[in-house]
Structure formats: C-alpha cells, structure tokens
Amino acid sequence: MDVRVGDTLVMKKQHPCGANRFLVLRSGADFRIRCAGCGREVMIPRVKAERQIKQILRPEAESAPK
Numbered sequence: 001m002d003v004r005v006g007d008t009l010v011m012k013k014q015h016p017c018g019a020n021r022f023l024v025l026r027s028g029a030d031f032r033i034r035c036a037g038c039g040r041e042v043m044i045p046r047v048k049a050e051r052q053i054k055q056i057l058r059p060e061a062e063s064a065p066k
Helices: 046-054
Strands: 010-011 022-024 030-035 041-045 053-057
Touching: 022 053, 030 046, 041 046
Parallel strands: none
Antiparallel strands: 010 022, 010 053, 022 030, 030 041
16 A cells, blocks of 8 residues: 555544544554644554555645646
8 A cells, every 4th residue: 555654544443532534754664643633643553554544635736737
C-alpha cells in the first residue's frame, strides 16, 4: 500500500476522541500518525495500520494536473 508523509488516512475504527482521520507524519516499518480530532500522536506498526485503512486522502497540490 502506498502511504506517504502528508496523506490523511480514514480508518475503519475511531480514535477514543471520536475522530477517524489521521495525518501521516512518518512512514516506514511503523507509521507515526496524528489524530485529526485531538492531536494525539501514535506509533502503529505498518501491518496493523494497513488492515485498518479505509481510504487514503492525498493533498490537493499533488493530485492537480501539471
């Protein structure tokens, strides 16, 4: 799965604060993600994160045609 720094992940399960969107701060064997609702940062293993991803939202600047 192609997840890059700056992407927003929509997850299947919600964070305890109620938000289900997370910003990717670091990718590799682990992801460091920040909750869009409360701002909490979490490290999660790539395998576990990839199973929980429902949708990947890319920043608009990258997806615009050149």
